[in-house]
Amino acid sequence: MRFEEFCNYLVELEKTPKRLEMINILSEVFSKTNKEEINSTVNFVQEQLLPPFYNVQLGIADKMAAKAVALAYDKAPNKILEEYKKIGDMGEVAEKECTIKQGANTSVKKIYDSLFEIAKISGEGSVEQKIRGLSDILKECSSLGARFIMRFVMGKLRLGVGEATIMEALSKAKTGSRAFKADIERAFNLCSDLGYVSDVLYSHGKEGIERFKITAMKPIRPALAERVGSTEEIIKKLGECAIDQKLDGFRAQVHKKGNEVKVFSRNLEDITHFMPEIVKEIQKMDFESIILDGEALTYDENTGTLYPFQITIQRKRKHNIEEVSQDLPLRLFVFDIMLLDGKSLINEPYVSRRSEIDRVFSNTKTITKTNMIITDKADEIDKFFDSALESGLEGIVAKRLESPYSAGARNFNWIKMKRSYNSQLTDTIDLVILGYFKGRGHRADFGIGAVLAGVYDTKEDKFKSITKVGSGFSEEQFKELYKILNDIKVDSKPARVDTILQPDVWVIPKYVITVKADEITRSPTHTAGMKEGIGYALRFPRAVTFIRTDKKAEDSNSVKDILEMYEQQKNTKVKS
Ligand code: ATP
Numbered sequence: 001m002r003f004e005e006f007c008n009y010l011v012e013l014e015k016t017p018k019r020l021e022m023i024n025i026l027s028e029v030f031s032k033t034n035k036e037e038i039n040s041t042v043n044f045v046q047e048q049l050l051p052p053f054y055n056v057q058l059g060i061a062d063k064m065a066a067k068a069v070a071l072a073y074d075k076a077p078n079k080i081l082e083e084y085k086k087i088g089d090m091g092e093v094a095e096k097e098c099t100i101k102q103g104a105n106t107s108v109k110k111i112y113d114s115l116f117e118i119a120k121i122s123g124e125g126s127v128e129q130k131i132r133g134l135s136d137i138l139k140e141c142s143s144l145g146a147r148f149i150m151r152f153v154m155g156k157l158r159l160g161v162g163e164a165t166i167m168e169a170l171s172k173a174k175t176g177s178r179a180f181k182a183d184i185e186r187a188f189n190l191c192s193d194l195g196y197v198s199d200v201l202y203s204h205g206k207e208g209i210e211r212f213k214i215t216a217m218k219p220i221r222p223a224l225a226e227r228v229g230s231t232e233e234i235i236k237k238l239g240e241c242a243i244d245q246k247l248d249g250f251r252a253q254v255h256k257k258g259n260e261v262k263v264f265s266r267n268l269e270d271i272t273h274f275m276p277e278i279v280k281e282i283q284k285m286d287f288e289s290i291i292l293d294g295e296a297l298t299y300d301e302n303t304g305t306l307y308p309f310q311i312t313i314q315r316k317r318k319h320n321i322e323e324v325s326q327d328l329p330l331r332l333f334v335f336d337i338m339l340l341d342g343k344s345l346i347n348e349p350y351v352s353r354r355s356e357i358d359r360v361f362s363n364t365k366t367i368t369k370t371n372m373i374i375t376d377k378a379d380e381i382d383k384f385f386d387s388a389l390e391s392g393l394e395g396i397v398a399k400r401l402e403s404p405y406s407a408g409a410r411n412f413n414w415i416k417m418k419r420s421y422n423s424q425l426t427d428t429i430d431l432v433i434l435g436y437f438k439g440r441g442h443r444a445d446f447g448i449g450a451v452l453a454g455v456y457d458t459k460e461d462k463f464k465s466i467t468k469v470g471s472g473f474s475e476e477q478f479k480e481l482y483k484i485l486n487d488i489k490v491d492s493k494p495a496r497v498d499t500i501l502q503p504d505v506w507v508i509p510k511y512v513i514t515v516k517a518d519e520i521t522r523s524p525t526h527t528a529g530m531k532e533g534i535g536y537a538l539r540f541p542r543a544v545t546f547i548r549t550d551k552k553a554e555d556s557n558s559v560k561d562i563l564e565m566y567e568q569q570k571n572t573k574v575k576s
Helices: 003-015 019-031 038-045 062-073 077-087 090-097 108-120 126-139 143-153 163-175 178-191 194-210 231-238 276-283 321-327 350-360 378-390 441-445 475-487 559-575
Strands: 224-227 241-246 250-257 260-264 289-298 330-340 367-369 372-375 395-400 410-418 429-437 450-457 462-469 505-507 512-516 519-523 535-539
Touching (some): 003 143, 019 038, 019 163, 038 108, 038 163, 062 077, 062 090, 062 126, 077 090, 090 143, 108 143, 126 143, 163 178, 163 194, 224 559, 231 378, 231 395, 231 410, 241 350, 241 410, 260 276, 276 289, 276 330, 276 367, 330 350, 372 378, 378 395, 429 462, 429 475, 429 559, 450 512, 450 559, 462 512, 475 505, 519 559, 535 559
Parallel strands (some): 224 410, 330 367, 462 535
Antiparallel strands (some): 241 372, 241 395, 250 289, 395 410, 429 450, 429 512, 519 535
16 A cells, blocks of 8 residues: 555544544555555554564654654754754654655555664664664655654554454455454454454464464463452352452563573563573474473572562662572463373363373472362362462462463353452552543642543443542652653543543543552542443542553453442452
């Protein structure tokens, strides 16, 4: 497809907040796109060259971008930079400067490939080369193309299109109906790369997607757990089941292929470099390929005691990782296995996967298996739960014996029960920041007084407000929040945000914070779970973490979670 035609569709996309319209526009784009181009087109719409775990970045910041625009249109770089500071959108600056108003002939694929070439440039002289490369791309485009290229380069395309919308559009484009989305999603859950999945769909058709299998080095979207408030509920849901320790560290999905080892976070980022000791030990293993799921925690080498999450997270902040691993060594607790020597185990029952773990691993100080029992008795679960808490763990995860590995799904195949559920609402809640209110009084100095926070509505693929959070942050954190949020501020409510309250400043839904609250209440002000004008809200929320780098906006708690917590809260109240 010509890039100019594609950009006209992007203009249409920008105009609509309605999901159905977005699906229609995108499916028109996809149906006009051929198999050579679909991968790049899907990635472009996702505002990336490749998914984050490939670590491919353009590496172009404000000044470089300004120089590229200046070079393309024969202007002075500082004039362009000034203009950018005034307008705040490099896309608009480039659009104004470009004199070709229409008719540019270059294709989406050509633009994508050229941007990819720029990302690959490194070493001496790379800054100049990247600037030249980008200016060459701009010269091939009309002013409209220049707008979208510069927004893409600066990470500010902001089309507001979620993965679910792209999958439905692909389904519609290729099969004429949105129903094939479920199959596309299954494939996506197995590789976390929508561009690649679309490539398979276009090259091998529906059969290619139906046959889709996991492969080492492409992260599987992690299985997630539902929650319950009592052991009786676990038995009711699962009958005889496995009860596993719930450890509070980093989720780590470990891949091995030949000699290469990679580790992916819960958020599917490549965290291999944080975990040298685990990488070395997996490298030594005698299998051609492996995919494992587990939790990595730091521990005290002298006493063997596991450290809490607050200490484990320090590993991420330190630079000299080899040195840190002497003081704060990591241990991987393996709790699942999805691939062994090229054979997918994902559809095997949990018990079989677990016996593979027992067959393959013997416990060492760096890699060990979680402790697990199989039972159908509530009192045995209670005993296991109590002893988990006594050893400082977070709780338990109950697992359905015959369940497959539910990639990318939160369902009752895994059920978590944590320390806090026995009291009213002492569980923490993960919220996504939707905007902020400017500070008053002494908070005026920070520029921010509270954030508007929301939860994810998985059905509608939207973020709905649930509370304002103004306490729990330190002064330093407020100042940092102000900076971080201003980097992602937008002029109007993003398409995927649904609120009644209007914050002073809207931001792209991106950052997750964890809060504690006293209670979930019904409220006409917040849109989370809203029916007939009444939604749900949090009473007295306070932040207990700063921004969580391990979670994406869609990983915040869902509307469904809030409804469940509300029901549990009612039950506890009745009991107490
Ligand atoms: P939480 O904040 O409760 O950990 P979460 O949103 O990160 O929640 P959940 O699906 O709710 O994720 O809980 C499962 C998480 O618990 C997993 O992401 C994993 O990191 C962690 N975990 C610890 N031990 C286990 C285990 N034995 N089996 C499965 N998950 C475990």
